[in-house]
Amino acid sequence: GSKDAAQQKKELIVGTEPSFAPFEFPDGKDGEITGFDMDLIKAMAKKMGYEKVTIKGMGFDALFPAMNAGQIDVAMAGMSITEERKKQFLFTDPYYESGLMTIVRKDNTVIHSLADLKGKRIGVQLGTTGAQEAEKIEGAKVTNFDTSDLACLELKNGNVDAVISDLPVLEYFLKKGGASYAKTVGTPKKGDFYGIAAPKGKKELIDGLNKALKELKDSGEYQKIHDKWFGA
Ligand code: ARG
Secondary structure, three states, rough: OOOHHHHHHEEEEEEEOOOOOOOOEEOOOOOOOOOHHHHHHHHHHHOOOOOEEEEEEEEEHHHHHHOOOOOOOOOOOOEOOOOHHHHHHHOOOOEEEEEEEEEEEOOOOOOHHHHHHHOEEEEEEEOOOHHHHHHHHOOEEEEEEOOOHHHHHHHHHHHOOEEEEEHHHHHHHHOOOHHHEEEEEEEEEEEEEEEOOOEEHHHHHHHHHHHHHHHHHOHHHHHHHHHHHOOO
């Protein structure tokens, strides 16, 4: 009944995988999960009248079963809207345009683009579009890591030759110190859009999120959050 709906409205439970700066990552002080996605979903929830937003961190691949099991209401995790995922979940309108990119060690002189990755050792985050892309490369030895930080660490240690991940995340990583040992190669594969995912059946929730997103864009609040994390 309507009372149930009102009660459900109080808390929005958001699942994410927090090794994906600047979209979601633990802040330095108390380890609270912060970032562009977190600011955006909180602003959207506020617009929708939620009193509380609870963030649950988990593996990226765990977000999908968590939605199915009703443990989280939505997944907000720099998640690309793909045809495959759309078969199983609902997505909001795109809220951020992204793309895939490759990084290698700075001293690597043989990998200049995706084409040079044939037969190479590639690190990716489990369950991501980067992992799917890596699997397509002939003869590549793909290692799936639980977090995207781990993939980058293994690049540093020389245990993988390249990491395929999302461009804005790799750019942020390079800017925040990664550039001391890593560099991007090739050109980004564009045309990738992030959306907020929800279980099938939560159409009303998706509609509400879309409305809130549009309002935040129209009011300039979205731009403010964007500039806070990506610069003006
Ligand atoms: N955009 C990519 C995907 O949807 C990577 C997302 C990884 N997100 C994260 N929070 N670790 O597969």
